[in-house]
Amino acid sequence: MPTQSPLTARLQSVQRQHIEHIFQLGEGLEVPQLPAQATIRRSWLRCLNEYQLDPTQPRPARVVPQQILIEHRESVDELLHVARAGVEQLYQQIAQLGYVLLLTDHRGITVEFRGDPNQDQQLRKAGLYLGADWDERFAGTCAVGTCLHDRQAIICHRQEHFDASHISLTCTAAPIANPQGNVMAVLDISALHSPTQHESQNFSLSLVTLYARMIEDAYFLQRYRNCLMVRLDTSREFVHVNGRGLIAIEENGEVIAANAVGRELIAVHQRRWPPWSTNHAPMLGELFECEIADVLSINSGTDDQLRAFRARVDNTIYFISLLEPRRPRPAQQATPPTSALPEPLARLGADDPAMRKVQKLAERLRNEASVNVLISGETGTGKEVVARALHESGNRAKGPFMAVNCAAIPETLIESELFGYEPGAFTGGRSKGMRGLIPQAHGGTLFLDEIGDMPLALQTRLLRVLAEREVMPLGANTPVKVDIRVVTATHRDIEEMIQQGEFREDLYYRLNGAQLRLPALRERADKLYVIRRVFDDIVDERDNRVTERATHALPRLRADAISALLAYAWPGNVRQLKNALAFALATSESDEITVNDLPEQCLSQRITRQTLCLPDDDCAEPDNEMLELLKEQHWNISAVARMLGVSRPTVYRQMQRQGIMPPNWRG
Ligand SMILES: Nc1ncnc2c1ncn2[C@@H]1O[C@H](COP(=O)(O)OP(=O)(O)OP(=O)(O)O)[C@@H](O)[C@H]1O
Numbered sequence: 001m002p003t004q005s006p007l008t009a010r011l012q013s014v015q016r017q018h019i020e021h022i023f024q025l026g027e028g029l030e031v032p033q034l035p036a037q038a039t040i041r042r043s044w045l046r047c048l049n050e051y052q053l054d055p056t057q058p059r060p061a062r063v064v065p066q067q068i069l070i071e072h073r074e075s076v077d078e079l080l081h082v083a084r085a086g087v088e089q090l091y092q093q094i095a096q097l098g099y100v101l102l103l104t105d106h107r108g109i110t111v112e113f114r115g116d117p118n119q120d121q122q123l124r125k126a127g128l129y130l131g132a133d134w135d136e137r138f139a140g141t142c143a144v145g146t147c148l149h150d151r152q153a154i155i156c157h158r159q160e161h162f163d164a165s166h167i168s169l170t171c172t173a174a175p176i177a178n179p180q181g182n183v184m185a186v187l188d189i190s191a192l193h194s195p196t197q198h199e200s201q202n203f204s205l206s207l208v209t210l211y212a213r214m215i216e217d218a219y220f221l222q223r224y225r226n227c228l229m230v231r232l233d234t235s236r237e238f239v240h241v242n243g244r245g246l247i248a249i250e251e252n253g254e255v256i257a258a259n260a261v262g263r264e265l266i267a268v269h270q271r272r273w274p275p276w277s278t279n280h281a282p283m284l285g286e287l288f289e290c291e292i293a294d295v296l297s298i299n300s301g302t303d304d305q306l307r308a309f310r311a312r313v314d315n316t317i318y319f320i321s322l323l324e325p326r327r328p329r330p331a332q333q334a335t336p337p338t339s340a341l342p343e344p345l346a347r348l349g350a351d352d353p354a355m356r357k358v359q360k361l362a363e364r365l366r367n368e369a370s371v372n373v374l375i376s377g378e379t380g381t382g383k384e385v386v387a388r389a390l391h392e393s394g395n396r397a398k399g400p401f402m403a404v405n406c407a408a409i410p411e412t413l414i415e416s417e418l419f420g421y422e423p424g425a426f427t428g429g430r431s432k433g434m435r436g437l438i439p440q441a442h443g444g445t446l447f448l449d450e451i452g453d454m455p456l457a458l459q460t461r462l463l464r465v466l467a468e469r470e471v472m473p474l475g476a477n478t479p480v481k482v483d484i485r486v487v488t489a490t491h492r493d494i495e496e497m498i499q500q501g502e503f504r505e506d507l508y509y510r511l512n513g514a515q516l517r518l519p520a521l522r523e524r525a526d527k528l529y530v531i532r533r534v535f536d537d538i539v540d541e542r543d544n545r546v547t548e549r550a551t552h553a554l555p556r557l558r559a560d561a562i563s564a565l566l567a568y569a570w571p572g573n574v575r576q577l578k579n580a581l582a583f584a585l586a587t588s589e590s591d592e593i594t595v596n597d598l599p600e601q602c603l604s605q606r607i608t609r610q611t612l613c614l615p616d617d618d619c620a621e622p623d624n625e626m627l628e629l630l631k632e633q634h635w636n637i638s639a640v641a642r643m644l645g646v647s648r649p650t651v652y653r654q655m656q657r658q659g660i661m662p663p664n665w666r667g
Pocket residue numbers: 347348349377378379380381382383384385386449450489491533534537574575578646647650
């Protein structure tokens with residue numbers, strides 16, 4: 001007979017006692033070990049009597065299938081979109097303490113989840129997972145389910161859970177109500193293990209309640225963004241930063257809606273003055289001793305943009321600030337906010353600090369052709385796009401923009417491609433010779449992409465071109481004068497390459513007259529703008545290809561799709577995003593792109609670069625995956641690059657590193 005470990009034996013004995021306590025409560029017996037919280041006791045009785053759950057039959061966690069999960073997510077897509085920043089911030093605070101975060105819809109299905117990927121198995125088993133069902137009717141007494149039932153924040157600590165398989169968990173949840181006061185979601189933080197004392201979770205309760213309120217208010221602000229709104233607090237200092245009451249009003253002062261604090265204030269008034277019925281929409285002037293004109297002039301008529309008014313019901317002084325309605329944006333949704341930048345630069349981003357820095361510096365450099373610009377950033381972040389914008393916004397815009405990808409040209413050809421050659425300069429060359437790419441850039445911009453891949457010998461020649469502003473084609477006797485602006489790009493650490501003797505230090509300093517560092521897409525604060533921009537670009541490109549434009553309804557990205565796109569980490573940056581959107585547009589059966597149209601990888605949980613090895617990364621294990629993919633795609637490098645969401649040169653580089661040769665290679 002297999003022997004039990006002492007730990008399993010101990011757990012089973014605790015579970016047996018727990019089940020006994022539930023029956024004791026059911027029979028009306030009072031034993032000291034029963035939970036003190038009345039909410040928990042009531043829930044246990046509901047589980048026994050109403051839901052007929054059998055405490056002797058612990059149930060494994062239920063995770064709903066992907067399709068059902070998508071439907072649940074869709075039903076709360078606006079909330080998911082608004083809640084994202086709050087979820088992220090809260091998780092940052094609790095992750096180190098071993099907690100995970102769940103956001104469920106009003107049916108208890110987990111629609112958003114953050115947890116340590118290293119604990120994936122354990123978390124899934126415990127039901128702390130995306131798609132897990134925490135409805136009290138199924139899971140028994142638990143923080144989410146009981147919070148949904150009682151519509152109030154709750155700690156469900158260890159043996160307060162009904163199901164014996166949950167008794168090592170500690171969970172704390174708070175409801176998120178819609179503007180009508182109905183619970184639409186629950187925010188929960190949970191841990192697999194915790195100290196035994198109930199009080200250890202009091203801080204969790206405060207934190208989760210605070211974030212639930214912030215998400216609720218963010219949702220309220222989003223919902224009524226086109227309305228006038230007053231923000232109120234009893235503290236003058238706090239009203240602008242954290243005014244707790246929010247009341248949306250008409251221009252005449254009629255109340256349209258209010259957040260929890262505002263609703264409570266209105267409810268108190270209604271209790272005091274019974275003639276007020278709930279059918280009667282109160283006026284702001286009935287709640288406070290104020291003229292609506294005084295409220296409407298707060299922003300123009302006061303120095304600190306707030307005014308104090310007395311609440312009629314109890315004479316409390318409230319400080320009130322006024323939020324003007326956000327004007328609906330004109331048709332061009334993707335246009336960035338006011339900016340004095342030239343159009344090509346303004347289009348690069350909307351409101352991201354790192355991108356703003358790039359835009360401002362590019363603005364200053366656009367006509368300074370003598371300053372060589374180096375653009376750095378991960379693969380697919382838009383280095384070529386930025387180089388082109390720099391060119392198009394400057395006084396060379398009418399001249400050529402020659403883009404050369406140093407990684408894509410075979411080493412033996414780089415020299416002749418760049419510098420050109422005279423007739424008969426070498427065997428295999430064209431009989432008339434060839435004008436090199438550098439001379440072709442005369443009067444315009446030469447963009448050298450992947451400069452880190454330039455062979456050392458050619459680096460010396462390039463250095464000479466930069467110094468003397470002339471090139472010597474192969475086989476020629478006289479140099480050709482060139483007037484070029486040089487912009488280079490790299491995703492490699494050139495300083496590291498210098499240390500390794502792979503890149504000339506003097507060339508680096510010459511190329512790096514100014515550096516534009518592009519942020520990764522996952523770090524950008526204007527991700528939504530980039531999504532819309534890229535989407536619009538693809539639609540425009542498609543419509544330019546199709547002649548009868550009028551037959552197309554304008555495609556639209558639905559909120560659930562945007563939500564998923566915002567949540568994904570985009571290791572391949574804007575290029576990968578573009579591929580995902582192009583895929584969705586090409587395969588969608590309607591003009592509304594939903595989350596179902598996106599490539600499956602974008603629906604997976606948020607991934608981090610640490611957990612994902614790009615083919616470009618050194619962490620890539622030498623395996624057959626790349627080879628298999630290449631074979632599957634009949635050695636079509638562009639197709640493989642598209643599938644991986646990386647550039648073609650990246651695929652070439654990776655092939656080189658792994659020693660993969662295409663079958664038709666003749667080198
Ligand atoms: N701001 C942007 N707006 C619209 N599309 C963009 C933007 N930035 C990048 N893209 C698109 O993303 C793709 C990748 O951009 P680009 O080639 O400039 O990236 P990169 O950083 O040079 O990539 P690599 O390092 O692989 O050379 C292109 O299809 C480009 O059109």
